[in-house]
Amino acid sequence: MIRTLLLTAAAALLMTACSEEPAAREVAEDLDAKAARVARELLVVDTHVDYPYRQRETPADISERTENHNFDYARAKEGGLDAAFMSIYIPSSYQESGGARELAEELIGMIETLEADHPDKFAIARSPDEVEARFAEGLISLPMGMENGEPIDGDLANLGYFFDRGIRYIGLTHGQNNHLSDSSYAEERQWNGLSPFGKEVVAEMNRLGILIDTSHLSDDAFWQILEISRAPVIASHSSCRHFTPGWERNISDEMIRELAEAGGVVHVNFGNGFLTEAANRQGMKFWREYEAAGVEGAEAVAWREAYWREHERIWPTLADVADHIDHIVDLVGIDHVGFGSDFDGVGDNLPTGLKSAADLPNLFRELLERGYSESDLAQIAGGNILRVWREVERVASEL
Ligand SMILES: [Zn+2]
Structure with a gap:
């Protein structure tokens, strides 16, 4: 859309003021081309895409262009997205109804089917090395992360089981407190942070090499994880609380500083409600x-x-997403920020100019315009998360 606007503006310039403003027109066109090239060339990772659960609600063939999914093969290729963590999302209602493990199996099975049916397009990735290898082959990596640890079901052995099934990060809970942790959305807190078993789970995740995702957790749970974890942690899809004051689901400046200090990465959520106070x-x-x-x-x-x-x-724009990235960079530098779109998890509540994976070049363009270098963008796009993932693997190998 931005591109269309610019081309229209450029065409208008050509007709009315061609001789006066050629330099400005050239700069605009160069940035578009550069953003497209950067998106294509860099290894781009998104740490939170809700394809599996959305597929359950509104099935579509994402090996082709879908009508309106945010993530599909065509859109990922167009936008230069190379690795999309598939959210194995367990709604809080399963904590009461039961069936969390069965749902996890079903959603993991969907990703396995996708890989089996389209080996020329998608590949499950279980390590940073695999992500890089698939990128070199031109395949889209689908690593998996679990959103809500309910399927752990009180048994540490299940962590090893789900690691073997391909799960590489776990967010301990979702919208309600569960047997592992309190949730940022819960009105009343059950554990004042993590449960005693949740603390054991954190240690076992370190031992196995599963990334700990702090998105959705209460602040108390976040601080306890930072105390316990021997490896850096991530927020797979959280934006800055600075822009949505008082909203615990986004991450505060103090938390960003400490998470960065421990080597972690905050992956900015693109959902409208995460970006501005009014939209929130x-x-x-x-x-x-x-x-x-x-x-x-x-x-x-x-x-x-x-x-x-x-x-x-209320529609935020992709400039608001860039403001969140700027804010994190201002606080802690370029090494601790990435993308965690929440595509297919926030309905059509996505900002103007960033409606799907196909629009990622618009975001690169905005960041280039703000002065980010190509090596900065390489860090944000994928370098930071691959660094943390390798560190988590290294810590596991030592424990
Ligand atoms: Zn979520």
């Missing part, structure tokens, strides 16, 4: 009403569509 307030109101409606499957999709027909939506 609107999003929270939506969620309260959505949860109260208690709808599922196709009915849930229809409910959401009807809601947004009746409410005028």
Whole structure:
């Protein structure tokens, strides 16, 4: 979209002011070309894509261009996205109903099927080395992360089991407290951070080489993880609380400093509600009403569509995403920030100019315009997460 606007602007310049402003026009066109090249050449990793659960609600063949999924093969190729962590997402409702393990198996199975059916397009990646090797082969890597540790089910042996199944990060809980940890969304806290068993889980994740994802956890749980973990940790899809004051789901400046100090990375969430205070307030109101409606499957999709027909939506832009990246870089430097889009997990609540994986070059363009060098972008795009992942592997090999 930005590109279309620029081309239109360039065309207007050509017609009306060609002789006066050639330099400005050339700069704009060069940046577009450079952003496209950077997106294509760099190893680009996104640490949170909700394809598996979305596929359950609204199935589509992502080996081709889908109608409206945020992540599919065509869009990833177009945007230069090379590795997308697939979220093995267990809704909190499974903590009461049971069936968390079965759901995890089903979602992991979907990714295995994708790899088996399209070996020329997708490959599950279980290590940073594999991500790099698949990138060199032109394949899109699909590492897996678990969102809500409910399937661990009180047994440390299950961590080894899910590691063997390919899970490489775990966010201990999601929207409610569970048997491992308190949640940032829970109104009442059960453990004042991690449960005693949750603390054992953190140590076992270090031992196995599973990245610890702090997104969705309460602040107390975050601080306890930083104390216990022998390896750096990530926030797989959290933005800066600085822009959404008081909202615990985003990460505070103090937490960003300490996470960086320990060598970790914050992966900025692109969802509208994570980006600005106004969009956040609107999003929270939506969620309260959505949860109260208690709808599922196709009915849930229809409910959401009807809601947004009746409410005028606030749309942040991709410049807001860049503001979050700038903020983290200002606080702790270039080594501790990455992308964690939440594609296919936030409906169409995505900022103008960054609606899908195909739009990543727009974000690179914005960052280039703000003065980031190509080596800076290499860090943000993939270098930082691969560094942390290798460090997690190294710590595991020592324990
Ligand atoms: Zn999430």
